[in-house]
Amino acid sequence: MFRASGLRPLALDTGALCGGIGVLVALCLLSLAVGSRPLGLAEAWDGLRAHDDTVASLIVWRLRLPRTALAVVTGAALAVAGVVMQALTRNPLADPGILGVNAGASLAVVLSVWLGGITAVSGHLWFAFAGAALAAALVQLMARRSAEVGPTRLVLAGIALGASLNAITGTITMYDTSAFDSYRFWVVGALEGRDAALLAWVAPFLAAGLALALASGHTLNVLALGEEQATALGARLGRARALALLAITLLCGAATAAVGPISFVGLVVPHVLRLVLGADQRRLLTASLVAGPILLLTADIVGRVLIRPDEMEAGVVTAFIGGPVLLGMVLRRGEGRR
DSSP, X not given: OTTTTTOOOSOOOHHHHHHHHHHHHHHHHHHHHOSSXXXXXXXXXXXXXXOSSSHHHHIIXXXXXXXXXXXXXXXXXXXXXXXXXXXXXXOTTOOGGGGTHHHHHHHHHXXXXXXXXXXSHHHHHHHHHHHHHXXXXXHHHHHTTSSSOOHHHHHHHHHHHHHHHHHHXXXXXXXXXXXXXXXXXXXXOOOTTXXXXXXXXXXXXXXXXXXXXXXXXHHHHHHTTOHHHHHHTTOOHHHHHXXXXXXXXXXXXXXHHHHOOOOSHHHHXXXXXXXXXXSXXXXXXXXXXXXXXXXXXXXXXXXXXXXXXXXXXXXXXXXXXXXHHHHHHHHHHHHHTO
8 A cells, every 4th residue: 555655664764763863862962051151061961960069960950951851842742743734634834833723822821811910931831732722622623514524624724713813812912011021922932941840741741642643653644545545445534633633732732832832843844854754654753753853952052052142032943944944845836736
């Protein structure tokens, strides 16, 4: 089946995978060293091993290690969610935010500030996650208004709901300055100021979402063949879409609640990996566990040194990276249709 559709064998190139893991480990160590108070790589490593009251150890353990770990897990979550989203919609330009997840989380954060006066990042967590989950559920319900839930209807429902929620968010922030002030710092997507408690909170949701996504690789390969062939092969389309949507909700909802809506990770990583590895979703899901953290960690490190001593948020850096990639993809698809 996979040979006929142009898919490659499952096994990843071990050398390439080990190389990617090596790059990720190096970036993690660099992330521990780079910041407003720079440390040498050896000093950062010693501070990590010592875990004592020295300045280097306190900086590493209290500030940079939670930030680095959060970049790794959220980068993996967003990349994996992007692979699932593009396979589910059969659209290489699809981004997890297209389901309205980011819009639902953003509105919930604004409502928590506007109605509850909650301004701390930790206070936004449950609201952001609940808003993301509710938005994804509403998209699914809207798509099911037709007899058959196809990928096109799912995308259109997500775009329509996202536009509506963003309009409500914009209206509230326009007339409430406190809501706008809190929202504008959250919405850019940043890893700064996040602690180990936040990582512990999102970890169960991310673990569940990753498990669902990785287990769906074979089903996503079948869905890529088209609905008629998938049905002929015995795939249960409704169940497959529901599980994929649940995985996207858990991954994007938890990641967005923790660090804000970081864009383009779920778009760029699957696209690049597809060019290198082919269309087998199992290969893409496995590789995205490494490639996603590499991209987000790189963006975070670049943001720390680009305008030193200040910082540029990781979400801004990924937008600078993802924008040209998206433009190139659109132009390439346009040339292919001529």
